[in-house]
Amino acid sequence: MKGVFCVITCFLCASIILAQDSLAVVTAEKGDGILSLLRKQGMNPYDAYDEFISMNIDNLRDSVHLYEGRNYRIPKMNLDTVAIVDSIQKKSTKIKEIVSEEFAIFGKDHATVLSKSEKLKDAVYYLVSGHGGPDPGAMANYGGKSLAEDEYAYDITLRLAKELLSHGAIVYVIIRDPNDGIRNARILEIDRDEVAYGNKVIPLNQTARLRQRVDIVNQLHSKNRGKFQRLIVTHVDSRSVGQNIDVFFYHHEKSKNGKKLAESIHKTFQRKYKKYQPNRTYTGTFQDRTSLYLVKKTHPAMTFIEIGNIRNKKDQRRILDPDNRQALAKWISEGVILDFESGEIGRIR
Numbered sequence: 267m268k269g270v271f272c273v274i275t276c277f278l279c280a281s282i283i284l285a286q287d288s289l290a291v292v293t294a295e296k297g298d299g300i301l302s303l304l305r306k307q308g309m310n311p312y313d314a315y316d317e318f319i320s321m322n323i324d325n326l327r328d329s330v331h332l333y334e335g336r337n338y339r340i341p342k343m344n345l346d347t348v349a350i351v352d353s354i355q356k357k358s359t360k361i362k363e364i365v366s367e368e369f370a371i372f373g374k375d376h377a378t379v380l381s382k383s384e385k386l387k388d389a390v391y392y393l394v395s396g397h398g399g400p401d402p403g404a405m406a407n408y409g410g411k412s413l414a415e416d417e418y419a420y421d422i423t424l425r426l427a428k429e430l431l432s433h434g435a436i437v438y439v440i441i442r443d444p445n446d447g448i449r450n451a452r453i454l455e456i457d458r459d460e461v462a463y464g465n466k467v468i469p470l471n472q473t474a475r476l477r478q479r480v481d482i483v484n485q486l487h488s489k490n491r492g493k494f495q496r497l498i499v500t501h502v503d504s505r506s507v508g509q510n511i512d513v514f515f516y517h518h519e520k521s522k523n524g525k526k527l528a529e530s531i532h533k534t535f536q537r538k539y540k541k542y543q544p545n546r547t548y549t550g551t552f553q554d555r556t557s558l559y560l561v562k563k564t565h566p567a568m569t570f571i572e573i574g575n576i577r578n579k580k581d582q583r584r585i586l587d588p589d590n591r592q593a594l595a596k597w598i599s600e601g602v603i604l605d606f607e608s609g610e611i612g613r614i615r
C-alpha cells in the first residue's frame with residue numbers, strides 16, 4: 267500500500283514539474299546569471315530582474331546568484347510590454363553611455379550600473395573606506411601573501427556604491443583608486459595610489475588624513491543641504507572585541523539618525539544570519555578614540571561598519587571570497603534602504 271501511495275505521489279510531482287516547465291521554469295546552466303537567464307527567455311532582463319529575485323529568493327545564493335542545475339521560475343511576460351530587440355539595445359546603450367562616464371571607478375568590467383529601483387531616489391550617501399594612500403590599515407599574512415585592510419574595505423565600498431546607485435541614490439565615493447575598480451580576486455593586490463575625492467593626495471599623518479576626509483564630507487554636506495544625507499565608513503579592522511561576532515555597526519551616541527541607520531543595517535544582517543547562527547552582529551556606540559574624531563566631526567548622520575578582523579582566520583575566509591564581499595555590500599544596501607524608507611528623525615543628525 268505504502269509503495270502504491272509513493273508511486274502516485276511521485277507521479278503527481280512529476281506532472282506538476284512538467285506543467286510548470288511548460289509554463290515558466292528553466293534550469294540554470296553553467297555560467298548563467300540572472301540577466302543571461304532572462305535574456306535567453308527573450309525577456310528584457312532589466313524589467314524582469316526584481317520580480318525574478320522575489321519569485322526565486324529561496325533558491326538564490328546571497329539573493330543574487332543562481333545555482334547551476336536548479337530550476338527557476340520565470341516571471342510571466344506581459345505580451346503588451348515585451349520589449350522588442352531594438353528597444354533592449356537602445357536601453358542598454360543608454361545605460362552604458364551614462365555609466366562609462368560617471369562610474370568608470372568600478373572598473374571596465376563593472377562600470378555598468380543597472381537601474382533596479384528608485385527606492386533611494388534623491389538620497390545622498392558618502393562612502394568612506396578606511397585608510398588608503400600611504401596607509402594600508404591593518405596588515406595580515408595569508409599563505410605567504412600580504413593582505414591590506416584598505417584594499418578589502420575599498421572593494422566592499424565600491425560594491426556598496428554600485429548597489430546604492432542601482433536604487434537611484436546619489437553616491438560620493440570619498441576614497442578612490444584610479445585603476446582598481448571592483449575586483450573578483452581573493453588576494454587583492456596592495457597599492458598606494460588611492461586619493462581622496464577631488465583628486466587630493468592622502469596625507470600620511472593620521473590627524474591630517476582624518477581631517478581631510480572630514481572636510482570633504484562636510485563641504486559636500488553643506489552643498490547638498492536640505493537633502494537626506496548619510497555617511498557610511500567601512501573598515502576591516504583588527505580590534506574586534508567579542509568572539510563569534512562578524513560585523514560591528516557603530517554610531518554616535520547622540521545621533522538618533524545615526525543610530526537608526528546602524529540599527530537598520532544591523533537588523534538586516536541579523537535577519538540574513540538567522541538561519542545559520544544568531545548573535546553574529548553587534549551594534550553599539552563608539553569607544554575608539556581615533557575613530558571618534560571622524561564620528562564627532564562629520565556632519566551627516568553616520569554609521570561606522572567594521573567587517574571582521576583581517577588577521578582572524580575565520581574572518582579572512584569570509585572577506586577573501588569576492589561573492590561574500592558582494593553579499594556583505596548587498597546586505598548593507600538593504601539596511602540602508604530600510605533606514606531611508608523609515609524616514610528622518612527630527613531635523614539634525
Ligand SMILES: [Zn+2]
Nearest residue numbers: 396403501503
Ligand atoms: Zn581600519
